[in-house]
Amino acid sequence: MSATKPITKKIINSPETCVDDNLRGVVATYPSLQLHPRHRVITVRQKTDTGRVAVLGGGGSGHEPFAAGFVGSGMLDGAVAGGVFASPPTGHVLYAIAQLYKYNTGGVLVIIGNYTGDRLNFGKAIEKAKISGIKVEGLIVGEDVASSKNKTGGRSMVGEVLFYKLAGALSLRGYELTAISDEAGEFSKYMATLGVCLSACSLPGQPPLFEIASDEMELGAGVHGEAGIEKMKMGTAKEVVGMILNQIISHLKLVGGNRVIAMVDNLGGTSVFEMNIISAEIKEQLENKNIKVERIFSGHFKTSLEMQGFQICLLNLNKEKGDLWLELLDAPTAASAWSGGLLSVRSEGEEGHGDDDTLLQAGGRKSASGPSLTLKQQELFRGSLLAAAEDLIKNEALLNKLDSGCGDGDCGITLKNFGLAIQSYLKTASVEYPSNVLWDLSEIAETDMGGTSGGIYSLGLAAASQALASAESIDVSSWMKAWDSGMHAISKYGGAEPGDRTMLDTLHSASKTFRHNLNTDLRVLFKKTVDASEEGAKATAKMVARAGRASYVSPQYVQDEDAGARAAALWLKAMLTHIGEHA
Template sequence: MAAPKPVTKKLINSPETCVDDNLRGVVALYPGLHLHPKHRVITLRTKSDSGRVVVLGGGGSGHEPFAAGLVGLGMLDGAVAGGVFASPPTGHVLYGITQLYKYNSGGVIVIIGNYTGDRLNFGKAIEKAKIAGIKVEGLIVGEDLASSHNKTGGRSMVGEVIFYKLCGAMAQKGYDLLTIRKVAVEANKYMATLGVCLSACSLPGQPPLFEIADDEMELGAGVHGEAGIKKMKLGTAKEVVKMIIDQIIDHLKLKAGDRLAVIVDNLGGTSLLEMNILSAETKDYFESKQIRVERIFAGHLKTSLEMHGFQICVLHLNKEQGDFWLELLDAPTDALGWTGGEASKRGHDSHGDDESLMQTDEREIMSGPTLTAKQQEVLRGSLRSAAQQLVANESLLNRLDSGCGDGDCGITLKKFAQAMLSYLETACLERCANVLWRLSELAETDMGGTSGAVYSLGLAAAAHALAGAVSNDPAAWLSAWEKGMQAITKYGGAEPGDRTMLDTLHAAAAVFKANLDQDLKTLLRKTAEAAEEGAKATITMTARAGRASYVASGHVHDEDAGARAAALWLQAILNFIADAY
C-alpha cells in the first residue's frame, strides 16, 4: 500500500473557519464593503434606493479575489461565497438577491458559473425570488474550451470575471435588466478560455488533489482543482502560449484583422515574473497572426488556491458589438481585484531606448596627468597581469564565495577580467584618469551585479580624483585610491573591519601611505605584502556588510572572496610595476 500523501501546509486558523476568516479579511482591508457573515455575503454599502440594476456573483471559495474581491462600483454589487470549491446554498444566494433588491429597484442580474451545483442552487434562489416579487434574471456563463463538448457547454473559468465587468459597467450606466442580460448572452458566444497547470492545489487540511511529474503539465485544468484533459511535457513560456492560442484561434475561428480583449489569469501559485513573460508572449503571438490585442489584463482574478498555472481567456471583439464591449471593459471601477485601468488602454505601440541620453561609453576624460610611451606599456602590462590573475583564480574565488554568498565571485570577476583584456589590446592609455574611467564602465556593463556596481563606483571616483591631479606620482595615485574607497563606503555601507574587499584595500593603502618616502620598489613590495595580510585578516572577522552578513556565522570560515580577489589583482599590478623599474 502506498504511503498517504502529506497534507499541504497553509497559513490558516482551521479548514472549518477559513472561508469566514477570508471574508473577514476582505472587509478588514476594505471597510467600505459590508459583510453579512451568517450568509457569507458581501455587498456595497447603500442607504437608499439607487433605482438601477445591480449585479450579484459568487460561487465556491478558493478562487480569490473571485468573487468578493470583485465587489465595487462598476463590477459586482454583491457576492455570495460557498465553501472551498463548493456552491453556496440556495438560502444564502436568496439572501444576497433580496439584500441587493432592497436598495436597487432596477432589478438584480445574477451571474451563474456553469457548474451543476451553482446552476441548481443559484437557479432555485432566482425562482424563489421571482415568486416573492423580486425583479431578477439569471445568466449562466461558461467559456472553457477543454469542456466545450459537454451537453451543458464549457465550464465557467476566468471569463466569468469579464461578465462581472461588462454587466457591472452597463448597470452603472443605467441600462435595464433585460438589455444587460441580452448583451452578456451575446458576448458569451465570442469567448474561450484554455490553460495549463504545473502543479496541483490542495484543499485546506488535505494533500494535493492529483499528481503531476516535474517535467509535465496538465492541459485544460479546471479552477476547482481538477486535473486537465491531457498530460503534456513542460515547454517554454513561448511554446506553451503558442499551443494554447492555436487551439483558441481554431475554436473561435479567429483570423487576421480580428480584435481581442485578453485575460492571462494566474491560477494562484504563478510568480509575477512568469505572468509578465506569459502576457508578453500572448500579445506577441496573437499579433504575429495579425490579430490585434486591444486590451490584455493579467493577474489573480479567478484562482484555484495555490495551483501553479495560468489560463488565457479571449473575448473576440466582433464588428457588431466589439467597440461597445471594449467601452465597458474600459469603464471605471473601484473593485479591488480588477487589474485593468487607464494604463491598460492601448496607445502607441512603439517601444525602445533613447540611446542619446546615455552616451557614457563615448565619454573621454581629457584632464589629469599623461603617461609616456614606456609608462603606458607598464600600465598595460600591469592591468593585463591583474586580469590574468582573476581568470586563473576563478575556482578559488567561487569556492570562497560558496559558503556565504552565491558562489559566483570568480565567475563575475572573470567577466570583468576578460572585458579588461579585450580593452587592453587596442586601448590608448595616455591619460590614466581616462583608463580608470573606462575600467569603471567595463565593471558596470560586463561585470554586472553588486560586485560590478562596487568596482564601477570605486574606479569612477578614483578616475575623478586623478582627473584633478597635476602629476603622475605616488601621492596622486594614493589620493585616487582613497577617494575610491570613500565612495564604496559612502554608497555601499561597508567599512574596514566588515569583512569585505575594503579590508584588503585599506590595509594596503595604509602601508602605501606610510612608505611614500621609500624608493619605488620598496613602496610597491611592502604594499603588496600588506594586501596579502589584509585578505588573510578577514578569516577571523565577523561579516557586517555584503552578502556574507546575511548568513549564519557558521557558514563563514575562510577568507572573504572579495578581499582575496582584491589582493590578487592588486598584488599583480604592484609586482609587475616593481619588476618593470
C-alpha cells in the first residue's frame, strides 16, 4: 500500500477562497481595473461608450497572469476566471459579455481556449448573448503541436495571449467585429506552440498532480498537468530548445528566409536565469537556420501554477500580413503582464554584441611606480610571495573545512587559485618595483579568485600598492603604511572592523604588534608579528560574526575559526618567516 502523497505547501488562506483572493490581489495591485466579484470578472473601468469592439478572454484560474493580467488598453477589455483549472460557468461568461457590451457597442469578441469546458460554457454564453441582442462573436484558439492531430485541433497554449494582443490592437485601430475575427482567424494558421515540463504542479490543498523522475522531462505536457506525447531524459538548454524548435519548424513548414515572432512562456516554476538562456538559444538556433527572429517575448504569460518548464510559441510573419501583425504586436498596451515594449524592438542594421576592449586599458600600469628594491630585496620579496602562495595551495582542505559551516565551503579553493596564479605570475614578472607587483596581484585577485574573497584581496592590495607608489623609499615604515592602507580599504568597502570575525582580526592583531615592536631586532619583530596573527585568527572562533557571509548564518553553525582569518595568518607567517630566515 503506497503512502499518501504530502500536500504541497502554498501561501493561501484556503483552497475554497484562493481564486477570489487572487482576483482581489489583482485589483489591489492595479486599482485602475474593476473587479466584479460575484462573477469573477475583471474589466477596465469604463463610464462612457467607446463605440469600438471589446475583447474578452478568460478560462480556468491557476494560469496567472492569464487572463486578468492582460486586461488593459490595447489588449483585453475584460477577463472571466473559473476555478483552478476549471472553465468559468456560462452565467459568469454571459455577465462579462453583457458588461463589456454596455460600454463597447461595437460588439464583443470572445476568445475561447480550445478545451471542452471552455468551448461549451463560453459557446453557450455567446449564443445566449446573441438571443438577447448583443453583438458578439467567438473565436476558438488552439495551437499546440503535441495535440494538433486531435479531432478538435490543438489545445490552447500561450499563443492565446498573442491573440489578445492582436485583437486588442485591432480594436484600438477601429476595426469592426467581423474584421477583427477574420484577421485573428488568419493569424492562427501561422502559429504553433510546444513545451516541456520538468516537474508537476499541484492544485491548492492537493499533492502534485503527477510524478516525473528527477532526470526526466515531459514533452508536450498541457497547462493543466495533462500528459504530453512522451517522457524524455533531461538535456542541456541547447538540446531541449533545439528539439522543440525542430518540431515547431516542421509543423509550420518554416524555411530559411522566413521571419518569426518567438514567445517563451514560463510555466510557473522556471527561473528568469533559465528563461534568459532559453531565449538566447532560440535566437541563435533559428538564425543559424536563416530564420530571422524579429521579436522575443519572454516571461510569465500562461502558467500552470508552480510547474517547472516552459513553452515556445513561434508565429510565422508571412509576406502578406507579417508586417501588419508585427505592428500590432508592437503597439502600446496598458496591460500589466505584457512583457513587450520599446526594448523588444529589433532595429534594422543593428550591430552585433561585443566589448570595447580599449575602455579599461588606461587602468593598467604602464610604467614603474614608486621606489625600487635592490637585487637582494627583490630576491627576498619574490621568495616570500612564493612561500605565501605555497602555503595557500597546501592548506586548501583546511580552509574549505573552516568555510563549510558558515559559507559555501570554497575559501580554500579560491585561495588555492590565487596561490597558483601568483606562482605563474612570478615565473616571468619583475619584482623590482613592489608597488607595481602589488597592483598586479590585485588584478590577479580580481580575475583568478573572483567572488567576495577576490574583491577583498583586490581592494586591499590595490590600496597597499597606491601607498607604496607615493613612498619616498622602501623601508619598514613604508610597508607599515601600505599595510594600514590595505586594511582601511577592506574595512571601508567590506563593511567589517576588527572584532567582526573576518580576516581583519588577523591583520589588525598582527599590525598592532608589528607597530609596537618596530625598534626591535628584525627576527624578533617578525616572530612577535606571526604570533599575534595566530592569536588574531584563533580569537575569531569565539567571536559573533557581524560582517561577511558568516553574519547571515545562525551562530550555532559558526563555532570554529574564520576561514579568511586563518588564511591571512597562513600567508603572513609564510612571508615573514621566509624573510626572517633569509635576510
